[in-house]
Amino acid sequence: MNRFAIYLLTLGAFVTGTAEFVVSGVLEIISRDLRVSISMAGQLVSIYSFSYALGALVLVMLTAKFERKKVLLNSMVIFIAGNMIAFFSFHFGMLMLSRIILAMSGGLYIVVAINYAAQLAQPAKRGSAMATVITGFTVSLALGVPIGTLIAAYMDWRYIYLIIAVVSIINLMLLNKFIPMLKANKQIPLKQQLLVWRDKRLISGLLTTVFWILGYTMVFAYIAPLLRTLAGFSIEMISAALLVLGVFAFIGSRFGGYAVDRWGPVRTISISLVIHAMALIVLTVTATSTLGALLTIMVWGTAAWMTTPANQFYLVSLKSKSSEIVLSFNTALMNIGMTVGAGLGGGVIEYTSVLNLGWIGGVMVLVALITASYSFVGNKK
Template structure:
């Protein structure tokens, strides 16, 4: 069971690398395509919005498709989309590639989480969901730095080749190792959206949305902020981002234990409080590198614990259709990331201006 769930985590690792690495290779992409960095940045927004708006619709259209077949299709589409991005010679083709990649990701992520939950016994479901989401965390530690290094040394196209290769490995693993997973009953889009009228589901999704907006708002301008407050250079800032992801692994482990031991709600509430305190510390008391490092560690540990706990909570609230609520949760995640990127980019702009004036 655990090896199969690890294969699913390889898929989320590829998806996480694809989602986060773009920011690091945008300047090179913009230069080679003769477009502005701002315009190239729309590749991130297009991906996030396509995922967010498409997840519930795609889950409805794919309701009768077997779970293993759906995993294979979504990974195949994701591989093809990244191959297309690697050979793209125009911004228009890249936009198409990002839309296709978002569709593949929107199909894969909730399906992988639902399959992991189905494979695991009830008392180990939290650990199974945490392991799948660990792929996202590890992508911040290894995938994004590796993708940026490869892009800088061999061209940004090779970054997409790396992502396609990782996705293909997950594809082969699913094809070779996974059994047929019981298909949930088909549910209409109207029924899916009707879940939003359930107060407990709606509030839980709002928690996901708020947490992701906060995370991405701060994460977007963390680099300029570190430069201004701690006066770190590029290598130092990269090291902080690496440590952010590395400490996040501890958050995944803590979350897995806490969810199975004390339940989702008792895990989520203190984590939200800790993240809020970390952000307050960064805003009001960031006077030294040590203070900033402690705040970032608190944020990383608590922040990475929240998502699997949210998934566990949503499955408990709608056990008859876990894929439905997980697709809505995925929509909330990517709506939050798009909102955080837009809001955070404004903060990054002002932070960079202040840093420039200070020099």
């Protein structure tokens, strides 16, 4: 039953992730329909990242004393409400409100769900359990945009959110029936929660998340112009490349969980970061051919998403009594890293060349390796 419960938690991660990423594929349609500029419509992405970080951080702290199943189910109820507001959005302000609600409830859900999966699994399988939930998020990254775009091609874009709401209602009922109750976390005063920032191992471990996702996002956010410039990819080929990236991101997150259980988080994190950095650094050279680009993307996607379950497992192991608080910090910083990475990547393109994205992103990932190594050394003392 626990395995089925973990799969249900994963489905929840998939729908929350899809609600986040699907807007990218229909941004131009939303812009025309609601009569706003593309740049204004793009703020739907920015406000989501900020609100997601807020939900993952503040709401997790505020709900720490409540029974976890109740928190999980209520976060899903609010998420469903956010989708329904999006479905009935006929002006931009209402859609913006829906994004805030979706993000904050989604941020709370993903933190509680990952910790829930770890608690449901046997100690030797906790890495795999956490990776399974994360897999739902990575699959949404790969499939959310193309599925949403396909739906918008045949019907009003608002129906995307109605479909997400329907799937979420089904998931909510199944979660209510099949997941066991989980006691509330031991109430930790806010002042004591913030003291986790005094742990140098934890700080450097969290910085690993920031620099890893920063380097990844620098390239991912601008993968289309990069592949078009280097390998002459058409729109169809870029879509295929993104699908390949999504498939291997899925493989990487699953393998990362397996590797943590078998070899431990330290070795898994170190190996994945080294391969990730090297893949980005050589991308400018290998991506001059179609085969080279696709092979590099396969390696990149696998290595990049191996890090996520491994680093989350490692961070939780440092502060097991404050696992959700640690995960909330990690999730919030991950979104901040994504925002900074997209902005920094845009600056690189604006003031230098798209050709520099790969090696600069690779250097950021090497910085993540340095912060991880510092944390590992401190952990041995």
